[in-house]
Amino acid sequence: MRMRSSAGGRDLREFSFEEEAPGQEVRAVERGALLATMASKLPPGAISFSSKLKSVAGQGPDGTLLELQDGRQLLSKVVLGCDGVNSPIARWMGFSEPRYVGHMAFRGLADYAGGQPFESKVNYIYGRGVRAGFVPVSPTKVYWFICFNSETPGRKTTDGAALKREALELVRGWPDDLVAVMRSTPDDAVVKTPLVDRWLWPGLAPPASRGGVVLVGDAWHPMTPNLGQGACCALEDAVVLARHLAPAVLAGDDVGEALRRYESERWGRVFPLTARAGLVGALVQWGNPVVCAARDGVVIPRLVRLGPFLEHTNFECGLLDPAAPSA
DSSP states (O other), X not given: OEEEETTTTOEEEEOOHHHHSTTOXXXXXXXXXXXXXXXXXXXXXXXXXXXXXXXXXEEETTEEEEEETTSOEEEESOEEEOOOTTOHHHHHTTOOOOEEEEEEEEEEEEEOTTOOOOOSOOEEEEOSSEEEEEEEOSSSEEEEEEEEEOSSOOOOOOOHHHHHHHHHHHTTTSOHXXXXXXXXXXXXXXXXXXXXXXXXXXXXXXXXXXXXXXXXXXXXXXXXXXXXXXXXXXXXXXXXXXXXXXXXXXXXXXXXXXXXXXXXXXXXXXXXXXXXXXXXXXXXXXXXXXXXHHIIIIIIIIIOOHHHHTGGGOOOOOOOOOOOOOO
């Protein structure tokens, strides 16, 4: 990991994960590749694409009725709501809308057809109320991001060229390698999104399940990306949920109890992480020049140690029994 200041690209600190925190590592994976890999393990026809959910039409003894945006309806015995931060299922279950935390993010995926030139290194660059970073995710792709303070999310746009120009303007004068990565990004590979979260306060947040319906991932516990744990927690959710749900389904037992056990096991993991991610984001997004000078001159070079900061990644969600071969 290499950490720099936006002012002239001055190095603040550089280290290897193995030296700083033995056993720790970062693996950056293109999301499309991850999804395609998981989908390839499912039986043919298991996924119905272009089936965006509109609403939960009702729930009764035969199951939950889902209404899709194309007018189709599906009756399901078990519904796993993995439909992201704007989940209609979470809304139906009484959850509040995710809270905007005052920061926006640009994200992009640079494409180097002839091969990207960077080492396997996480690059962070800190400014005043703005921070950026980039990391290779494959021999030809490099992921980058910019987080910046904004009182409101502002107008939403999908014009990739305009978003790219806006992002480049934010980091004018920043290190050349960051700017080069951004310029190597196709317009349609740039997005701008508000950063949001939802703190699952005990006694205040609704249950994560109702009957045969349960929430998973960002639909239940959206968190800011400051710890790099949002998608990781969703994968953990999947393993824990499958471990509780599969035996109940196979035995014909009440799935409601299995879903409640999943919620009980996962809450103690995701609530503290959501809070910690939000607090870290509030600290690193400071724009005060005195605070930023202390961060660059003292905190990052002399005080921050990777081991304690990454302690939350030392988590074992357990394994699943191998699926029985299909007939």
